[in-house]
Amino acid sequence: MKMKERKRPGWADWADHIRSLDDPANASAKPEALDDLVVLDLSSRSMAGCFCSSLLAELGAKTIRIEPPGGDLVRTYSPGGILYKDTGLAYLQEGRNKFHVTLNLETEEGREILESLAGQADIVIETYPAGTMDKWGIGYEELSAANARLIFASITAFGQFGPESTSGQYDYDNVSQARSGIQYQTGEVLPEGSNCREKPYAVPTKSGTSMAWATSGTFAALGILAALYHRDMTGEGQAIDVATPEAYERLNDYALHWYADQQVVNERFGNLDASLWLYGFYPTKDGGVFLGGLRLEMWQALVDMLGKWDEWGAGEWTSLAPFTQRDLQLKYQSMIDPLTSQYTSEELTSKSIEYSKSGRLAPITPVVAEIVSPWKTMHDENWLDRGVFTPVQDPVYGSIICAQSQWKATGTPPRTKWVCRPVGYDNGYIYLKYLGYGPEALKELEAGGII
């Protein structure tokens, strides 16, 4: 999308003022919120833990990623198995700002080294099946005995307690999405009389990216920061337990309550929403758009914009409530589809912006948003201008696009300094700094399979 010639709004001075204070282009000159902290990330097979430590690392925490010799399995997570300099593309996003060391926790000596690191750390993040760290003698109880200020976060498939917590199974995003209850209610509706063997796409459908992992990782980061506040006030550390399916399920809204009270199972409703109108995806000449308007006037504005104000009697409507009903949603969807299909997505978007200036209900206008490919997203001037896709110049990996600057801040904005490091890249630096191990000691540890 090209930046168009445009007239700026009356509040442009506000926009300029805020930009002068929080433009991510200037982030590197600013202080970092967490640069007083040391984080150990022991994530095993789970991008949730890596996402969690990335968030802390983006805020300046000195984050030490600990992998088994040879690297963690997450390094291989990549579409088509593509490896770029021995690193999968998923990990190429979540190795950011971290120091990478290797350590074999299956050995006594490896565990002793971990104890030394944990004694000097503020935060430990781990994703082994519950009980694994305890079995190794490096669980929260052991590590906190030596460092009472330690915040120890576990992110797992089932949590640290409860009947299934002893299953020993690792946490995978797709399985957690399935367990959350969200996948069940998402997807295309199976047409009546058909079945999912004929239409294998009309089934419960998971999110296209690792959203359950991203969510549990972010909840864990929030818990860690809350624990940090408690520690700032009292000096006391603690253990944190996040189960990925629960974290993701928390993003779901009323489905739990609906069943509890009405015994209604929330079922798939395609690209509509059981509790919202106007709210859905609609076809256009060249693709599709999202249309939204959760106030009556916005729905009326859409009808007006599509030239159906009189025919549909929009002037008589007094409430949005009836439109939420299932049958009416389906009826109006079938009436809107052919109308939006007459326009391109861009034409409809422009129409809504135009309507906000000169329409009957202006400045009220419906939400119109083109459903774009991630390719188009990545090349959209608006996001580029806001620093979301600024490539990171990495000394090892070169120029890599990492989504970043997910929020802007005047004081301590997040930033991405490097994207990743090869396996064991920082062994020399980290083990010298925290354990006083020079080249000779490292050589011995390497020979012993410890690092």
Added chain:
Amino acid sequence: MPGPFENYVKNKFKKPGPLKGVRVLEVCTLLFGPAGPSFLGQMGAEVIKIELPPLGDVTRSLTPFGWFYKEQSPAFMHINPNKLYLALDLHIDVGQQIFKELAAKADIIEFNLRPGVTSRWNVGYEEIKEINPGIIYIEKNGFGQWGTYAEENRPSNDGAAQALAGYAWISSFPGRPPLKQSIWVCDVFGALMGEVAVLSALHYRKRTGQGQYIEMSQSENIMRAMGWVWPYQQFAGKSAEPSGNRDQCVCPADTFLCWDEKFAAVAAPAPEEFRGLCAAMKRPELAEDPRFRDHSERLKDENALAILKIISDWAITKTADEIQSLGKEFGFAAVRLHDARDMNEDPHRRARGFVKEIDDPMYGRYTEHEFPVMMSKTPPKTKWTVRPVGFDNDFIMTKILGKSQSEINDLYRHGVLGKWKDQQGRRPPADWDQKSGSILRR
């Protein structure tokens, strides 16, 4: 069960939440805005939700196919637990003054209005900073405070963010139209990310005494969570495309139709997990097959499709529960797809207290989620649900601002403070006894 979480659920109320002593003011509507302060409230912060009288938050009207729970929107209830409810008209200068009095005693302020509106209401960051330099002030909306889309003054919703981020595009089956999530993922995940920003700022304030201003966009958050998509596009020179239930980065990882017409999700990328799955399928030789032995090799499209076809042909001969049990027995990840009934009845969720009953003075006993972070020394807790518009006005004015009854009466008389409209979602439930839930009773 490990020590730090022994009797966790039973002893939860013996300890405070981690954010005890933190005060939050929220002027938010719908989902992206209000969901964040709720997380802080569940972690023990005092959250004052400020609504414009008499209608308040739009979510009060949002119900699945018209189902109100005791005249309240269940969506509003889920998004807004643990808050105090103030109805203050910020269009009026006295209302703005009251807001500033509260802001002087607050740690965090959250808005989700269109860009520039807080400034027009004289309660923008610059004004508040003057009276409370340590304030952490966050604004969340569709497109942030600057940039082309923000300046076009575009409205936004969660669905718009899913569309604009490319998230819907990659979440369907191949060859099918883009698919919207059934949850408001950009809203609630974005709200969560916003609180990461806020609490990191709180730590920085503890270190330096300095507050700050934070802004975030509904769409940009979800882009951060889309991981491999961006470098893939950079290297491949083309768009990332959808793959249905197959995880493109992990193999095998997919959802399979089972003999009982239910679904099971399976993942087994690690060597011993894959060997376990092959053993469960009674095809141990597959683990040594050169196409499948190594994870990166197995992820190649033709190999991935081949192994998934084999698993799919096996899964259809088993029930979903059998596959789940085999996962436990043979050491790979597997689960029967859960629905809303499972969410309610699953003993594991109940034992962890993640799904529990709230005993609310106004809305009675109902089923709700606990905060999904368990903390051994400072357990977060969902305690009570929503209140009618302006329900806690008098308490807040008295307790926090020390206003006298005659001052409060004046504020009502001039429309600065307001109460609910007599409408579903705004007023108390029909069976309300005129006093339950009131903190300050007259």
